[in-house]
Amino acid sequence: MSDPDPLQPLDFSNTEIAFSSKSDKELKKTAWLFSMMNNNSLVQLFSKVGLWAIKLHIPLTKTIIRNTIFHQFCGGETLIDSQKTIELLYEYDVQTILDYGAEGKSTEEDHNAVLAETLKAIEWAASNNSVPIVSTKITGMVDNVVLEKLHAGETLSDGDKRNFQLLQDRLEEICARAFDLNVGIFVDAEESWLQNPIDDLVLEMMVKYNKERVTVFNTYQMYNVNKLEHLKRDHQKCIESGVLFGAKLVRGAYMDKERQRAATLGYPSPIHKTKTETDDAFNHGITYCIQNHSSVVTCCASHNATSNLLQVQLMNDQKMAPNDSHAIFCQLFGMSDNITFNLSNAGFNAAKYVVYGPIKDVIPYLIRRTEENTSVTGEMSRELELLHNEMKRRAIS
8 A cells, every 4th residue: 555645735744733722831831741751660650650649539649630641631620621622622623522531430320420421522512513523432331341241252141131231222322312413423442352242332323323424433443453354344234224334443542451361361462463564454444434435434543644644645536625524533632733733724624532521530541641652652752853843943942
């Protein structure tokens, strides 16, 4: 597969556009924070003690987290708190995808609370032209044990059956409300040993609610060796059912956990052996979706510049307008502003994935952000270089 045309007018190194929403003070604070996150020892320390410190109510812990990584990577603790972020992004034609940061909940009370918050977010999105989609996590609405048993083909107890029916009811209510209010729903992907029942549920919702437009999207973690095949399989099922297919493509969020579990339990790792293989799978998936855009709405949810430029090139090849509703670009809030803001400046459907929720609930998400984007991956180094380039351009120190 060829790389995007190097003459493509989009320039992701344009820091003036990338950081146009940040004041000099905010730029310096972000550079300081990312320099801290570029220190592996500090990241490992935070990963070990962050959640523990919150649970034990260690003095000043919340204040420190709120003013550093929470402020950088989350929209706020509530929807009202997040509105300022939503409006700031929209000033630069960047849309918001709302995501309540709760996950891994185990009690019925917690599950119902996640449902209520998701429905509230859908109504919030419907009142904001800049919020076309709300994201939800199945693991916030059912005990993981139920999903694991279903994935493994084990017999469910009566209690498990009841809990799974409650999950189905919750997801149905979410999708129905989203359809009625013309809001999209991203269903997040989970660990591979939980994923099959999620895929089945989401496809069921697609068949029911994607007849007129794409309301429901499934998420495909392309580092999984089977996901390209599953992407095409689900698209064909949608075609056979006479509905549109919604696909959000990501590289994947649980690589180390997946490999460790496979090694411990003695089965082949479900993850591609190399980054190159994952990149190829992701780019093939994007190519497939854009080449079939008449029946697919796809989201390139990636911080990889090459993959984003590839979708741009493919859209050009297919004579799709930059703002064609069947192609979306999305990056996490607080990361890769050079991609998001340059895409939006060029007229593409660019969005930020804005996580919100109480600090105690989003700590697992924040830990992943710090762990996944340390100097080991090079992500922080790239972010720092861009920030320093903009500071030089503005002549600030």
